[in-house]
Amino acid sequence: MRLLYLSICLLLSSGIWSQSDSITTIYLIRHCEKETSSQDPELSEKGIARTQKWADFFEDLPIDLFYSTNTKRTATTCSMIADSQKKGIHYYNHNDFALNELVALNKGKTILIVGHSNTIPALINSYLGKEMYQMIPENEFGSLYTLTVADDVITHDLKFIND
Numbered sequence: 001m002r003l004l005y006l007s008i009c010l011l012l013s014s015g016i017w018s019q020s021d022s023i024t025t026i027y028l029i030r031h032c033e034k035e036t037s038s039q040d041p042e043l044s045e046k047g048i049a050r051t052q053k054w055a056d057f058f059e060d061l062p063i064d065l066f067y068s069t070n071t072k073r074t075a076t077t078c079s080m081i082a083d084s085q086k087k088g089i090h091y092y093n094h095n096d097f098a099l100n101e102l103v104a105l106n107k108g109k110t111i112l113i114v115g116h117s118n119t120i121p122a123l124i125n126s127y128l129g130k131e132m133y134q135m136i137p138e139n140e141f142g143s144l145y146t147l148t149v150a151d152d153v154i155t156h157d158l159k160f161i162n163d
Helices: 002-014 045-058 072-084 099-105 119-128
Strands: 023-030 065-068 110-115 143-150 153-160
Touching: 023 099, 023 119, 045 072, 065 072, 072 110, 099 119, 110 119, 119 143, 119 153
Parallel strands: 023 110, 065 110
Antiparallel strands: 023 143, 143 153
């Protein structure tokens, strides 16, 4: 009996029976409100307040990896959330960033990606291989897109969380 118990413990700890090791979750959000319409604006006061709400939202959802484009508004949005979990940020170029590669390299991880009103839906649509999501309206900043990949089965969802 003891040998059976030890065998089960070894199997569970090795991940053979653990489904959570094979589930990859990707959260995608748009940067929060920006200060001006200049080339690379900072977040506005309202944007900073909303970013804090995102940090509070993700507080109980541990994130393994944080990705942001290299603009002030996305980097600030992402860094405030990453800092709350004591993590760093990986910067990406939306022109050559592909979710299929990210998932393949990070199976079983939970990832947050911060992007733009046009790049987040395009990134998801490209991964899904079909047009599911439209460009995010200019006045919308509370959308949370969630992709879950389990054994090559992809599910996706859009919720309005942070309005």
